[in-house]
Amino acid sequence: MSGGTWSWQRVAGQGGSVFVTLFGLLILTFVIGRIMPVDPVRAIVGEDATREVYEAAYLRLGLDKPMWQQFLFYLRDVATLDFGTSIRTGQPVLDDVKRVLPATIELATFAIVFGAGVGVPLGVLAAVHKDRWPDHLIRVFSLMGHSMPIFWTGMIGLLVFYAGLGWVGGSGRMSQFYIGLVPERTNFLLIDSALAGQWDVFCSAINHILLPASLLGYSSSAYITRMTRSFMLDQLNQEYITTARVKGLSRRQTIWRHAFGNIRVQLVTIVALAYGALLEGAVLIETVFAWPGFGQYLTSNLLIGDMNAVMTCVLIVGLIFITLNLISDLLYRIFDPRTR
Amino acid sequence: MTDTSRARPAPRRRPRPGLIAARNILVYLAKAPTSAFGLLVLALLILAAVFAPLLATHDPYAQNLTTTLQPPGAAHFFGTDELGRDIYSRLLFGARITLTIIFLVTIVVGPIGLLVGTVAGYFGGRTDTVLMRVTDIFLSFPSLILSMAFVAALGPSLNNAIIAISLTAWPPIARLARAETMIFRQADYIAAARLQGASNARIIWRSIVPMCLPSVLIRLTLNMATVILTAAGLGFLGLGAQPPLPEWGAMIATGRRYMIDSWWLVTFPGLAILSVSLAFNLLGDGLRDALDPKQMTRR
Numbered sequence: 001m002s003g004g005t006w007s008w009q010r011v012a013g014q015g016g017s018v019f020v021t022l023f024g025l026l027i028l029t030f031v032i033g034r035i036m037p038v039d040p041v042r043a044i045v046g047e048d049a050t051r052e053v054y055e056a057a058y059l060r061l062g063l064d065k066p067m068w069q070q071f072l073f074y075l076r077d078v079a080t081l082d083f084g085t086s087i088r089t090g091q092p093v094l095d096d097v098k099r100v101l102p103a104t105i106e107l108a109t110f111a112i113v114f115g116a117g118v119g120v121p122l123g124v125l126a127a128v129h130k131d132r133w134p135d136h137l138i139r140v141f142s143l144m145g146h147s148m149p150i151f152w153t154g155m156i157g158l159l160v161f162y163a164g165l166g167w168v169g170g171s172g173r174m175s176q177f178y179i180g181l182v183p184e185r186t187n188f189l190l191i192d193s194a195l196a197g198q199w200d201v202f203c204s205a206i207n208h209i210l211l212p213a214s215l216l217g218y219s220s221s222a223y224i225t226r227m228t229r230s231f232m233l234d235q236l237n238q239e240y241i242t243t244a245r246v247k248g249l250s251r252r253q254t255i256w257r258h259a260f261g262n263i264r265v266q267l268v269t270i271v272a273l274a275y276g277a278l279l280e281g282a283v284l285i286e287t288v289f290a291w292p293g294f295g296q297y298l299t300s301n302l303l304i305g306d307m308n309a310v311m312t313c314v315l316i317v318g319l320i321f322i323t324l325n326l327i328s329d330l331l332y333r334i335f336d337p338r339t340r
Numbered sequence: 341m342t343d344t345s346r347a348r349p350a351p352r353r354r355p356r357p358g359l360i361a362a363r364n365i366l367v368y369l370a371k372a373p374t375s376a377f378g379l380l381v382l383a384l385l386i387l388a389a390v391f392a393p394l395l396a397t398h399d400p401y402a403q404n405l406t407t408t409l410q411p412p413g414a415a416h417f418f419g420t421d422e423l424g425r426d427i428y429s430r431l432l433f434g435a436r437i438t439l440t441i442i443f444l445v446t447i448v449v450g451p452i453g454l455l456v457g458t459v460a461g462y463f464g465g466r467t468d469t470v471l472m473r474v475t476d477i478f479l480s481f482p483s484l485i486l487s488m489a490f491v492a493a494l495g496p497s498l499n500n501a502i503i504a505i506s507l508t509a510w511p512p513i514a515r516l517a518r519a520e521t522m523i524f525r526q527a528d529y530i531a532a533a534r535l536q537g538a539s540n541a542r543i544i545w546r547s548i549v550p551m552c553l554p555s556v557l558i559r560l561t562l563n564m565a566t567v568i569l570t571a572a573g574l575g576f577l578g579l580g581a582q583p584p585l586p587e588w589g590a591m592i593a594t595g596r597r598y599m600i601d602s603w604w605l606v607t608f609p610g611l612a613i614l615s616v617s618l619a620f621n622l623l624g625d626g627l628r629d630a631l632d633p634k635q636m637t638r639r
Contacts, residue, residue: 017476020473021477024474025480032489032490035494143618143621143625144618146621147569147614147618147620147621149572149592149610149613149614151576152613152614153610155592155596155599155606158599159600277482279485280485284576287576298485298488299488299577302488302491302492303578305492314485317485318480322480325480
């Protein structure tokens, strides 16, 4: 009983801290929006608006009010999901984001599958062969992925696998030929094309996603490999492993069933965090591959100073990060009986 | 007054064992092949930056429209770019920019992180809560995206990129310094200093900061690879160093248009970024091993 109330208190405490972080996030985006060297009124009324029009827009935006009041307006807008209109596209920012985000999620999901699929086995292998040549080799391989400027790797990848060998599709989500053919339902291209039964588009999309996703995944596998290795080492050094071996269990069974079985929970949290970190690489790789996703949207709006869009994008990235942290924390609690 | 002067000898004696430890660590790093490679690359980077005018074969800014997009050869080791500038010479001068970024980020981030971390850890309670909340907010962003937003707000330039990177790089340092301070706070020598009447500021500055310094420096080395990649990424997106400057990321961005026919435009600056960031990662990895007591005894 007391254990129950204790964990409720913890949940409440965590909810409170998430709330404070969220509030700080809003202050941060607000400040960034305010110090941006763009006149928000000019951006709306245009360069050659008359003085009266300018003044009216100025008052309508509430710019004559004190800062704290403007911040309250901002809070109200965010609470009602009104993020303003993008200057560049002329559409509500929220609609834009809904359109571009699926492309990035598709890319990041493929990347994390690749990253975890490569990173976890390599981490286990490195731990089992600690300080022998597989360990050193894996260390260099994963540090390499961690050290590569991803935008450069993307270009070299295009040069070699697209221009040189012709193994994969070039930039974009699919061949130019198919653009506009797929009915937009979810904006996830793979799902949409499969729903519409357009398997040639589906294949083209797979062909285009492979290179950027595997490069992105490679860069995130470094972190996953390192963490897997250290988790595994912690387990392998414990006495129950020796006991299992003494009892006559095979090496393979000890490693995979016993040691690996115990680190699965930790791995899930690590992969969730790595998924968030992919967003960063996505910004750069989307620019290289002309991938019409969130990263490209953010970058192009930053370059022209589209304030509403930038503030919203930064807010969304922060939200995704906080959510992933929370999810990984929750998963940890659900799956690990010791934390209950 | 006399009380505080009596507290002085203790921290004064510390640097000597510190220097010996630093030498031991350096020897350890030079012995392992991976971290030795890291040391070598960084030494080369510093040499390239210092002696850039001597080592360069051409003026890094001199355009020559009769020799544009020349492939690598005897006249131009790494070829020329779309304006006929020598890529080898530009890379050498780019090393200066990279070193500037490393240096400035270190001297901005180190003190800020130390200040926030030690104050939070030393005073605890409400001060700690507030400072760590602020740290958490900054940590809830991927560093590249936050620096992009800051640069957009400040206007794209090399200096603003450095400011933006520094703004996003201090939170992990503050976290670390706080954790260390929490350990030292309970130590007897801190209690002794306090009993002698030393002020809080003095205790933090003279007794706690020197103790946190080694681990903070190591953490800075570890983070430097990320800093370099972020700076290059900003340069690539056009938010960092601006065109005539031979910044490696910006060089890749301009070379991108000619990439298919002239591979050397993007390949060499990319290799430069890769080797420096790999060097820092290998070095950081080695430092972690060198300072992990469990690992030390085993070797």
